[in-house]
Amino acid sequence: MIEAAHLHKSFKLRKPGPRKGLRSLIGGPTFVKEAVRDVSFTIASGEFTGFIGPNGAGKSTTIKMLSGILHPSSGSVRLGGIDPHRRRVETARTLGVLFGQRTQLWWDLPLRDSFEVLGAMYRMDPQRRRARLAELDGLLRLGEFLDTPVRKLSLGQRMRGDLAAALLHEPPILILDEPTIGLDVSAKRDIRSLLRGINEELGTTILLTTHDMDDIEQLCGRVLVLTDGTLSYDGPIGGLRSRIGMPASIEATYRTLEQAQAAWSALQRLDSASLAAVGLQERTLTVQCSLEQSRFMDVLRKLEAYGELEDARMREADFEDAVQRLYAN
Numbered sequence: 001m002i003e004a005a006h007l008h009k010s011f012k013l014r015k016p017g018p019r020k021g022l023r024s025l026i027g028g029p030t031f032v033k034e035a036v037r038d039v040s041f042t043i044a045s046g047e048f049t050g051f052i053g054p055n056g057a058g059k060s061t062t063i064k065m066l067s068g069i070l071h072p073s074s075g076s077v078r079l080g081g082i083d084p085h086r087r088r089v090e091t092a093r094t095l096g097v098l099f100g101q102r103t104q105l106w107w108d109l110p111l112r113d114s115f116e117v118l119g120a121m122y123r124m125d126p127q128r129r130r131a132r133l134a135e136l137d138g139l140l141r142l143g144e145f146l147d148t149p150v151r152k153l154s155l156g157q158r159m160r161g162d163l164a165a166a167l168l169h170e171p172p173i174l175i176l177d178e179p180t181i182g183l184d185v186s187a188k189r190d191i192r193s194l195l196r197g198i199n200e201e202l203g204t205t206i207l208l209t210t211h212d213m214d215d216i217e218q219l220c221g222r223v224l225v226l227t228d229g230t231l232s233y234d235g236p237i238g239g240l241r242s243r244i245g246m247p248a249s250i251e252a253t254y255r256t257l258e259q260a261q262a263a264w265s266a267l268q269r270l271d272s273a274s275l276a277a278v279g280l281q282e283r284t285l286t287v288q289c290s291l292e293q294s295r296f297m298d299v300l301r302k303l304e305a306y307g308e309l310e311d312a313r314m315r316e317a318d319f320e321d322a323v324q325r326l327y328a329n
């Protein structure tokens with residue numbers, strides 16, 4: 001459904017010139033910025049895929065190439081077999097796009113009127129538009145604010161309206177850029193459950209770009225990680241967890257202070273990639289380990305070599321932190 005083959009995009013930029021005032025506009029020497037280096041992936045119909053990466057990794061540039069706004073310097077894109085840059089009209093029919101940071105609705109118009117304008121832009125038959133709106137109303141619960149001007153909507157309501165606007169013309173593919181940005185916890189939960197419904201009930205293929213790892217964990221079967229213009233990971237979220245190592249920490253409380261101190265100094269000397277002592281507070285030792293939860297008992301057995309344990313608790317690694325570490329490396 002979405003095919004990207006060896007996508008590459010570079011921009012020719014000019015360094016600021018040494019001169020002051022108007023003459024600085026002439027600028028210095030040019031250089032090439034490679035925003036996307038060599039990205040290939042195929043997304044099948046009905047997949048819900050996450051697209052993540054640190055700031056400046058090239059996600060927006062990739063999305064702009066997928067949606068036909070930018071032409072790749074080399075490589076190719078096909079959306080349902082269509083080249084989005086050459087066939088703009090068919091692409092507009094195939095694709096719905098939502099940018100969380102801006103709206104495609106008319107600020108002063110009631111939501112209902114925005115849909116009328118969009119329906120006319122997509123040359124939808126009014127009867128078909130009304131039927132589709134009724135379907136989207138059932139899914140996105142628009143009824144309560146359909147007659148409210150967009151500027152008076154809460155951010156969560158506006159996002160629901162924007163989702164309906166992106167889906168009005170029944171596109172089989174939806175590209176979302178930060179659809180939960182700025183929302184509070186409950187509105188985020190709401191939007192996520194609506195996105196799940198759109199994917200499952202309408203069968204829409206979704207590519208989701210976000211900096212919110214909860215979006216990815218809760219929605220995406222597959223995740224693409226873009227770092228410095230190249231795909232550094234493409235696979236299921238579980239595989240990303242094991243790739244990162246997902247260090248979990250265990251807090252183990254020994255019966256005596258001496259035992260805890262003995263364990264602390266022994267583990268400090270131990271040069272192990274899978275087990276590291278990271279803190280000692282009175283009788284409680286904190287260790288980090290890259291093992292899966294099923295091997296918690298193995299770690300406990302190692303810790304018991306230094307003395308009897310009174311208590312032990314495992315803290316699951318935070319996915320968000322782990323992904324930030326992955327970007328940093």
Ligand SMILES: Nc1ncnc2c1ncn2[C@@H]1O[C@H](COP(=O)(O)OP(=O)(O)OP(=O)(O)O)[C@@H](O)[C@H]1O
Binds near residue numbers: 033056
């Ligand atoms: N039109 C442009 N002209 C010049 N450089 C650009 C242009 N668009 C993007 N870039 C550069 O390309 C690189 C990738 O930018 P892009 O916006 O695609 O990253 P991103 O992953 O979407 O980042 P963010 O998460 O911050 O939105 C950046 O270094 C950016 O400055």
